[in-house]
Amino acid sequence: MIQIEDLQLAAALLRHPSLSAAARALDLTPPALSMRLRKLETTLGVALAVRSARRLSLTSEGERFGREAETLLANLNTLRDSLQRADQGLSGTLRVVAPFGYGRLHVAAMLARFAKLHPRLRLQLDLRETPWAERHEADAVVHIGVVRDSSWVGHTLAANERWLCASPAYVKTHGAPTAPRDLAQHACICIRENQEDVTLWHLRPSVPHPTRRSETVRIAPALTTNDGGVARHWAEQGLGLVLRSEWDAADAMARGSLVRLMPDWAFDSAPIMLLVPSRKGRSARVQALVEFMDKGR
Template sequence: MIALEDLRFVVALSRTGSLSAAARALDVTPPALSMRLKKLEAVLGVNLVVRNSRGLRFTPEGEQLVHEAQSLLARVDGLADSLSGGAFAGPLRVVAPFGFGRIHVAPVMAAFIRDHPQVRATLDLSETPWNSNVEADVVIHIGTVRDSSWVAHLLARNARWVCASPSYLRRCGTPSHPRELAQHACLSVRESEEDVTLWRYKSSRTSSRRSEALRISPALTSNNGEVVREWAVAGLGIALRSEWDVAPSVKRGELRRLFVEYEFEGADILALVPTRRGVSARVSHFVESLKTRFQPKPPWRSI
């Protein structure tokens, strides 16, 4: 007999591509999941996955099970909504970046739960939310999307600004062109799939709008954007950061925005929803709540 836990397991395995990653997502050990897989294959009498040097892939029977599991789990998760007479009920799993999630997503979730107390919400904050998205209903992502298995809902346009503190600029001088950054201490955020030392920009004053790129050699690097911003505020160098992150510091005078006549490659803020899972009413309503917070003007442009 197949249990709901088996269905959630195969969906998690299909999303991560490995037993170890699925085990982390489900908070169990890899040996326990390996045993569950063997038992499930024995019950069904078919092989569900094939292991190779690059990981594992699902067999046709495994792919069919994943498809059916996603459909059934969507119906189960939506059952609470349908039985509650129109009220929103059931689980809501959201993954978001640490800083943005804490400042901007957590308040939306708090208000959402106050309005819909039957929803059981979980907010997981991660440096790499897209890589921590197993079993998530909504993933807040900043940047481009290269995975067609997600539907992207635009929450806000988000420019990237080059900033430095007044103390750093007094000490080291103010560069007038991006090419001059090669002579300055640059601060970099290490992110999962981005080439973070290649800063792309284009002039907003020329008709060609041709994009150029500058390779920096970071003086300091961190995987945490808030740390990099604070380094910049402390006068340790020049940082390329999201507008949402540095706009308050620029407003307070802690940082100065450089190269205002140039546009650096932006990173839009998106709410990602899985395409292969039925979307419950509570998920759709939560995404609309996010849009209400960030549109037509996001909070960092109202300070």
């Protein structure tokens, strides 16, 4: 007979790229996980994985069983939530993954308010450089930018335009660009994120214009980092132009340490999304978080 532990094993093998990673997720040693896998294969009468000296890959039967296991586990969680008495409120664990900067500044505060509403709920917030890559470990993902995955549903938390900024000192020394072609004459600061081509900047007129058209400019960055806060700080120190999300640049502009440049041109926006699995099998915890964050927009 298949046990819940078997479903958890199959789901972990589907989510993780290696036997050791799956073992860590289940709090097992790799030998113990291998033993449980062999026992499960004997019970089912099919091979779920192909083992080599360095890695383990799932067979087609293993992938199918892993997907079905994830669905069954989600349904069990939903059933448990639906059977809870209303006066007990939400319980269990809710795992949220978010980007470093926005996570610290906004998500942490939102989750603190959410936790006060649901004191029996255990909340986990993991901050990552690339949150979407960690989705298999999460109940919800806060992501900056568009994601196309039919198995996840996106809720827009903020439109989040990107603004071109520089310090007043930089503008005083080097002048301000007024057209896309001017960018090649300036020191630019780029941020590596979400595996995008960060040196390719797309611009379009902010309002319809008889002579202006959308343009794409290739930037030769003077400085590059994977941390948006570092990039903003470099720009505040007068080291160059930076393209930053409005949520990050607004405070610096209010302080006067940055000014917005080329407001007549719009750069690609990067909507802030709350991504959750499709409604099928969605837990009450996740649904409550969606409703709470939608109201807090």
